[in-house]
Amino acid sequence: MDLARDGAAADGLADLRHHGDVEAEPGLLDFAVNVQGAGPPSWLRDRLVAALHGLGRYPAAAHDALAREAVAARHGRRAEEVLVLAGSAEGFALLPALRPRLAAVVHPGFTEPEAVLRAAGVPVVRVLTSESDGHRLHPGDVPPDADLVVVGNPTNPTGVLHPVADVRALAAPGRVLLVDEAFADAIPGEPESLAGNGDVPGLLVFRSLTKTWALAGLRAGYALGEPRLLARLAAPRPPWPVSTPALEAVIACSEPGAVAESHRSAERLAAARAEQAEALAAVPGVTVLPGRAPYLLLRLPDGRGERVRTLLREAGIAVRRGDTFPGLGPDHVRVAVRPAPQVARLAAVLAETLVEVGA
Structure with a gap:
């Protein structure tokens, strides 16, 4: 590397x-x-259409709470460990709020996290995987002084799915480890996912509804992590950052029937x-x-x-x-x-x- x-x-x-x-x-x-x-399947479209009747009101805290509870149940987490996002892109845009001193981004990978961090003046180290060994992740290549590490799993654009043990090995005291799992639900059984793991200190997992459910125009996703870490991430958000239809989409796509359909x-x-x-x-x-x-x-x-x-x-x-x-x-x-x-x-x-x- x-x-x-x-x-x-x-x-x-x-x-x-x-x-x-x-x-x-x-x-x-x-x-x-x-x-x-x-576009989304007909049953999901119907749910979204029904949510349009509430557009005259601001997105409700109670609706957000229902979305967090649905995601928590889907991943075996607590509702306090869920932050509903206007798509994973919003989560990446919030990364400077964590005030990293040095960020390490595993590449080739989705480029938006690095773009956001560099635009905010955060020093960035690129950790480049190699085609010669199948773009395998080598945790030891990450500089020990990096207090934010970003990796996709599976990685976009290589499609490589890193072993969960290698991803977990990126965690370290005083470090935030962000795993972008935007495509995790598109792999049978969601292997190597850390979405259901609340025992890794400093872990953030981003999930997106864009790909499987064809909701790119709606902007819906969520972050999973320790409540205090999520609070730091969310600190600069404006009021009502997630729309009512997006909240309803998060609820609908987290229900057991929808999860079975995604499988x-x-x-x-x-x-x-x-x-x-x-x-x-x-x-x-x-x-x-x-x-x-x-x-x-x-x-x-x-x-x-x-x-x-x-x-x-x-x-x-x-x-x-x-x-x-x-x-x-x-x-x-x-x-x-x-x-x-x-x-x-x-x-x-x-x-x-x-x-x-x-x-």
Whole structure:
């Protein structure tokens, strides 16, 4: 692994703030965004529609309490250990409130935490995993003086699921360990999750409803952690930070029936992912890197990635560029798991494109 101090061969904030939604313009076949489906299932949509009748009133503390209780029951935690968020992105935006002296961010990974911290003037160390060993997490590579460590599990964009023992090993006295589990519920059985563990000092876990439930436009998620740590995180929030429909979504998606549905969806996604990996690996010149999340990281032939992405876009297909993730380059692209007919089209166009660029 390599370490890079903030400012040493670092990407600008603009690159760190580049996300897949920028790639997925209307009319394109969208492999760039990891949301499953065009919108929530009908039963969830009905719950949200019913919540609209309360929009004339401010979000109620009692409603927030019900949401925290629902999440707590889902993960075997206490309600005081839950903070409902306007999406995980809000949680990342609150990180400077923890006043870290030195933050370590494991990369390649979701870039928003680093962008927020750097914009707030927090020194950041990048802990880079390596493709040569499957982007394995090495806890010993984190500087001992880092009092905030951020890691995704599974990691976006590599899709690697780190063993829970390795993630727990990142915890240390006086340190906040933030584990971004935005895609944990998209892996069957939610293995290696720390969401239900309240015994790790300084642990924060962020969860999102965006991906599984197709709620990207609603902004709903939550944080799990010690009550005093959550209070520090929430200190700068304005009044009523989470909307009434988002609170209702958190309740609905935490109920046992919804959790069971998400488990079934994860099983289907895992099967579809395996088939998609096989189909894309059969395209000459494409390397599918190992992973378990509902997206795949691809490596294209040296020096051809940018041209391939351009030609895919001209053919009506959006993929997520990899070079804005620290540790990856222009020959990496990330693709979401999609239905077989869409995968077949991607594979066919990708094969034609690679021939055209001379792979």
